[in-house]
Amino acid sequence: MIGGVSVTLGSALARILVTGGAGYIGSHTRYFLEQAGHSAVVADNLSRGHKEMVPQGLLRVVDIRDTERLKQVLSDERVEAVIHFAAYIAVGESTQVPEVYFANNVSGSVSLFEAMLHCGITRLVFSSSAAAYGIPQRVPIPETEPFAPINPYGESKVMVEKILGWLDRYRAFRSVSLRYFNACGAEPQAGLGELHDPETHLIPLMLRAILTGKPITLFGDDYPTPDGTCIRDYIHVSDLASAHVLAVEHLLRDGQSDVFNVGTGSGHSVLKVLQAVERVTGNKVPHTIGPRREGDPPSLVADSQKLQKQLGWKPARADLDRIVGDAWSFANRQKRSSGEYAAIR
Numbered sequence: 001m002i003g004g005v006s007v008t009l010g011s012a013l014a015r016i017l018v019t020g021g022a023g024y025i026g027s028h029t030r031y032f033l034e035q036a037g038h039s040a041v042v043a044d045n046l047s048r049g050h051k052e053m054v055p056q057g058l059l060r061v062v063d064i065r066d067t068e069r070l071k072q073v074l075s076d077e078r079v080e081a082v083i084h085f086a087a088y089i090a091v092g093e094s095t096q097v098p099e100v101y102f103a104n105n106v107s108g109s110v111s112l113f114e115a116m117l118h119c120g121i122t123r124l125v126f127s128s129s130a131a132a133y134g135i136p137q138r139v140p141i142p143e144t145e146p147f148a149p150i151n152p153y154g155e156s157k158v159m160v161e162k163i164l165g166w167l168d169r170y171r172a173f174r175s176v177s178l179r180y181f182n183a184c185g186a187e188p189q190a191g192l193g194e195l196h197d198p199e200t201h202l203i204p205l206m207l208r209a210i211l212t213g214k215p216i217t218l219f220g221d222d223y224p225t226p227d228g229t230c231i232r233d234y235i236h237v238s239d240l241a242s243a244h245v246l247a248v249e250h251l252l253r254d255g256q257s258d259v260f261n262v263g264t265g266s267g268h269s270v271l272k273v274l275q276a277v278e279r280v281t282g283n284k285v286p287h288t289i290g291p292r293r294e295g296d297p298p299s300l301v302a303d304s305q306k307l308q309k310q311l312g313w314k315p316a317r318a319d320l321d322r323i324v325g326d327a328w329s330f331a332n333r334q335k336r337s338s339g340e341y342a343a344i345r
C-alpha cells in the first residue's frame with residue numbers, strides 16, 4: 001500500500017495525462033496516481049478548474065476541443081494512457097444550455113479520442129456518472145441497468161460511453177468507464193478539496209451554511225423513504241481516485257474495456273447527512289425545507305460488487321463522519337487562506 005492506494009504488482013509505472021486535472025476529482029486522481037508511483041501531466045482549460053490544485057510545472061492549459069494542441073501535448077509528454085475528466089457537470093445548467101454540454105462533453109471527448117488515436121495512444125479511463133441511469137428500476141443499481149438519462153448532462157455521458165464502445169470494436173481503443181455516485185470529501189493535507197463555482201452539492205453547501213450563517217434549502221421531505229428525504233451513495237473522492245488508479249493499471253496490463261459503478265453500496269438520506277455534519281462540526285446547520293428539486297430520484301445507491309471483485313477495489317473511507325470531517329477541514333483551510341469564505345460563492 002502506498003498512500004492508501006494499493007499498487008498492483010506487475011503493472012508498469014506510466015506517464016498519464018489527466019484531462020480536467022485542475023478540477024475536484026481530477027486533482028485528487030492526479031495526486032493518487034503520483035502516490036502510486038505513476039507520473040502525471042494535467043490538461044485543463046481552467047474554465048472551471050483551479051490552477052492551485054495542480055503542482056507547479058504539471059499544468060498544460062489546453063481546451064480538449066483543440067485537437068491539434070492536444071496531439072502536441074500527448075506526443076511532447078510521451079503519454080501512455082489518459083484519464084479523462086474534463087467536462088461540465090452541473091445537471092441544472094445542462095437543461096438550460098444543452099448545446100454547451102454536448103459541445104464540451106461529447107465533441108470535446110471525440111476531439112481527445114482523435115488526438116489519442118493519431119498519437120497511437122489507445123488506453124483511456126472515462127469519467128462517467130450514475131446520471132446515465134436516470135431513475136433506475138433497481139436499487140442498488142448494477143451496471144446492467146439500462147441507460148435512461150433524464151437530463152442533457154446524463155445523456156452526454158451515455159453518448160461518450162457509446163462512442164467508446166464503437167472505438168473498442170473498430171479501433172482497438174481500450175477504455176474503462178467509471179460511473180460515479182455522489183463524490184464528496186477531500187484530501188485536506190494535500191490542499192485538495194471541493195471548490196465548484198457555483199456550488200450545488202449537498203455537503204459543501206451545508207458546511208457553507210454553517211460558515212456563512214445563510215440557510216441551505218433541503219429539497220423535499222415527502223419522498224417515499226424512511227425520513228422523507230432523498231437517499232444517495234456518498235463516496236469519498238479519494239476512494240474514487242483510487243478506483244481510477246486501479247482502472248488505468250488494468251488497461252496498462254492490456255486489460256479489456258469495461259464499465260464499473262463506483263459507490264460504497266450504502267445510502268444516506270439528506271437528513272442523515274445533516275445529522276453527520278452537525279455531529280462532526282459541533283454546529284447546527286441553518287436550513288429550511290423547500291419543495292422537491294426537479295429530476296431528483298428518491299434513492300440512488302450503487303452496486304459496486306463488480307469493481308470490488310474484478311479490480312480489487314475497496315472503499316477505505318466510506319464512513320460518513322470521516323467524509324464530512326475531511327470536507328470540513330478543507331472548508332476551514334479554504335476559509336483561512338481566502339480570508340472570507342463568501343469569496344468561494
Ligand code: UFG
Pocket residue numbers: 089091129130131153180181182183200201202203205216217218219220230231232270293296300
Ligand atoms: N440537496 C438539497 N439541497 C441542496 C443541494 C442538494 O436538499 O441545496 C439534496 C438533493 O436534492 C439530493 C441530495 O441533496 O437529494 C444530493 O444532491 P447533490 O446535488 O449533492 O447531488 P446529486 O445526487 O443531485 O448529483 C450527483 C452528482 C451528479 C450526478 C448525480 C446522479 O453530483 O453529477 O449525482 O447520480 F449526475
